[in-house]
Amino acid sequence: RASAARITAVIPYFGYARQDRKAEGREPITAKLVTDMLTTAGADRIVAVDLHSNQIQGFFDGPFDHLTAMPVLVEHLRGHLGSEVVVVAPDAGRIKAAERFSRVLGTDMASVYKRRGKGEISQVEALGVMGEVTGRCCVLVDDMIDTAATIVAAAERLKASGAAEVWAAATHAVFSGPAVDRLKNSVIDRIVVTDTLPLPADGQIDKVEVLPIAQIIADAIDAVFEDTSVSEIFGGENQS
Structure with a gap:
């Protein structure tokens, strides 16, 4: 509503990350619901730390920066x-x-x-x-x-x-x-x-x-808004 050019959601702990698939019948895939809600709320990009499952990044249509502690x-x-x-x-x-x-x-x-x-x-x-x-x-x-x-x-x-x-x-x-x-x-x-x-x-x-992991998150935010590589901060270890 304030006409922001872009919105980045920084979520150190991504909730419901373990519900990324159906382990049994009729179980919800709540991790997908969370990314859908973020999209509806206006998020253009997500920054999270040590996801339980890497495939959660595919639930979001925009850039998803996966950091590691x-x-x-x-x-x-x-x-x-x-x-x-x-x-x-x-x-x-x-x-x-x-x-x-x-x-x-x-x-x-x-x-x-x-x-x-x-x-x-x-x-x-x-x-x-x-x-x-x-x-x-x-x-x-x-x-x-x-x-x-x-x-x-x-x-x-x-x-x-x-x-x-x-x-x-x-x-x-x-x-x-x-x-x-x-x-x-x-x-x-x-x-x-x-x-x-x-x-x-x-x-x-x-x-x-x-x-504390404030420095890691700060470095990632700086990389996002300077349009430089987030992965370089971690030497590519965040992609494993």
Whole structure:
């Protein structure tokens, strides 16, 4: 209404990103609905951080800049971890992300394979570990910690497999339902997240550390309005 030439919606945490497909019959694809609402509201471009599914970018007809918090997380991990580190994917869906982290950090990689139960509160059983973790510091990497079922189950399996220490690194601290209690009582030694979402009051526990990503978003906005490459900010790692 104020005659803006163009409108860019900056959405650090893109809500409903996990509803990007029909897992069962009659389920809505809510991520598509969100992009449709943004289009109707007048958004010409979207900027988001670490989408749960890359294909969400295809739901929007205009430019969609997908940022990653990996540089912030990697810098922090480098400054606080020793040499005996292995990056771990908590499930099969995060293997590509774990590969990126391990490549940038120069570490080995492992993965946990799991079985998810059905129910109102998600239950996850970690069945085993692929990779060498005995006596090493394991860093579980994920895009978000929601109910914490997956990350906690993976951490327990890693400790049972001989890991000396377990860290968790994730972009989005959703912390819904039983997440905080699960994390408090878990074997995870340190949890590193970013401020794409405000941390709930009960989530401000000693083992949780929040990193700012304002500079990444500021650099992306500058690139958007200067019509330069957003991907160059991340060395192309945001396209993986």
